[in-house]
Amino acid sequence: xxxxxxxxxxxxxxxxxxxxxxxxxxxxxxxxxxxxxxxxxxxxxxxxxxxxxxxxxxxxxxxxxxxxxxxxxxxxxxxxxxxxxxxxxxxxxxxxxxxxxxxxxxxxxxxxxxxxxxxxxxxxxxxxxxxxxxxxxxxxxxxxxxxxxxxxxx
Numbered sequence: 001x002x003x004x005x006x007x008x009x010x011x012x013x014x015x016x017x018x019x020x021x022x023x024x025x026x027x028x029x030x031x032x033x034x035x036x037x038x039x040x041x042x043x044x045x046x047x048x049x050x051x052x053x054x055x056x057x058x059x060x061x062x063x064x065x066x067x068x069x070x071x072x073x074x075x076x077x078x079x080x081x082x083x084x085x086x087x088x089x090x091x092x093x094x095x096x097x098x099x100x101x102x103x104x105x106x107x108x109x110x111x112x113x114x115x116x117x118x119x120x121x122x123x124x125x126x127x128x129x130x131x132x133x134x135x136x137x138x139x140x141x142x143x144x145x146x147x148x149x150x151x152x153x154x
Contacts, residue, residue: 003027004048024048080110088116 007023024045031041075081084102086095095113102109134142 001044001048001051004044005051008048008052079108081108083110083112085112085114088113 004024004027007027008020011020011023028041028045031044032038084098086098089095092113095111099111102111136142
C-alpha cells in the first residue's frame with residue numbers, strides 16, 4: 001500500500017485518472033508476478049484508494065513542526081525568547097558586552113559563548129599510522145629522522 005501511495009504522490013494532481021490507473025495496474029501486476037494472491041492484491045488496491053480519497057483537513061499540511069525540548073532549552077522559565085551564540089574570547093569579553101547591550105535594549109535574548117578549541121582536539125591525531133614525514137621540506141623534526149610526524153608528542 002505504501003508503494004502505491006508513493007506512486008500517487010509522485011504523480012501531479014493534473015494527471016488524468018486513466019494515467020494514474022495505468023501506474024496502479026502495473027504495480028498490481030508486479031504483485032501478481034511476485035506470487036501475491038488476488039485477495040491480497042484487491043485489499044491493497046482498495047485500501048490505497050480509500051487512503052487517497054479520504055478527506056484531509058487543511059491544517060494537516062500547514063502545521064508547524066513541533067520543536068523538541070533540546071531545541072527549546074533557552075525558553076525554560078520564560079525569561080528568553082531567543083538565543084544568540086557568540087565566539088569565545090578571553091575572559092568572555094565579547095559575550096559580556098553583547099549581554100549588556102541586550103539588557104539595555106530590553107530584548108529577551110540569551111547570549112551564549114561558543115566553546116573554544118578543546119585540548120583534546122589539539123592533541124589528538126586522526127591518523128596515528130600515517131606517513132613518517134609531514135611533507136614540509138624544512139621540517140626540523142622530519143630531517144632528524146624522528147618518528148613524530150612533524151607534530152608535538154607528549
